[in-house]
Amino acid sequence: MSSALTLARPYARAAFELARSRSALGEWAGKLAFAAQVAADARVAALFGDPRVAQADLAALVTPADEPADSPFTVFVRLLADNRRLPVLPEIAALFEQLKNEAERTLKVNVRTATPLGSEEAARLKEALKRRFGRDIQIEQSIDPEMLGGAVIDAGDVVIDGSVRGRLARLGQALAQ
Known part of the structure; x- marks a missing residue:
């Protein structure tokens, strides 16, 4: 089937x-x-x-x-x-x-953080993502208490890992090389 x-x-x-x-x-x-x-x-x-x-x-x-x-x-x-x-x-x-x-040129973005974003932070993030993707942004926020800090932004095909854990992992890789 x-x-x-x-x-x-x-x-x-x-x-x-x-x-x-x-x-x-x-x-x-x-x-x-x-x-x-x-x-x-x-x-x-x-x-x-x-x-x-x-x-x-x-x-x-x-x-x-x-x-x-x-x-x-x-x-x-x-x-x-x-x-x-x-x-x-x-x-x-x-x-x-x-x-x-697609018709409304809107991109739904999931932002995962350790603590809730403030309205000013969310507005700045929304504006930055709008510039990057050239579309209106609709933010859905999820709280992940396992995160140390920072944010992971999932915009469909693009994932931006700005979490503390992700940054530490990249730093560890850079030091190992």
Whole structure:
């Protein structure tokens, strides 16, 4: 069987094009994130293969409660259900988010530090990363108490290790040579 990403890619592109044509990328990203979270729940995932549960019921389960029955998003989710693609909703949402970030020229960056960044530090870091990557930066911070100090910045394909441990390791390598 094909991988989940292969199955999800055309649906993510279709959702992206539909949302972009309606200038509703943010709205669709939120709805897809909700649907993906519901679909990823183990109790819901168990229902996807159950022949006793109608596909329409599964579609209604992953659709936000306040979503109109005739909205493009509801129609999209019903299409996924009819094609038995609801299990790949987490992958569809992730691919949609990537397409959205590319279209909006936004880069999601994870900053791992030992202590929380102050707002001034975060603003300086955001500005420096914006200059380096030429894109708007969206920072997600995670705290790692195992770190001695500094920060590790994960910007997709680029990882910048500015941690104390990383600096000490590089210094040790330089001294060994």
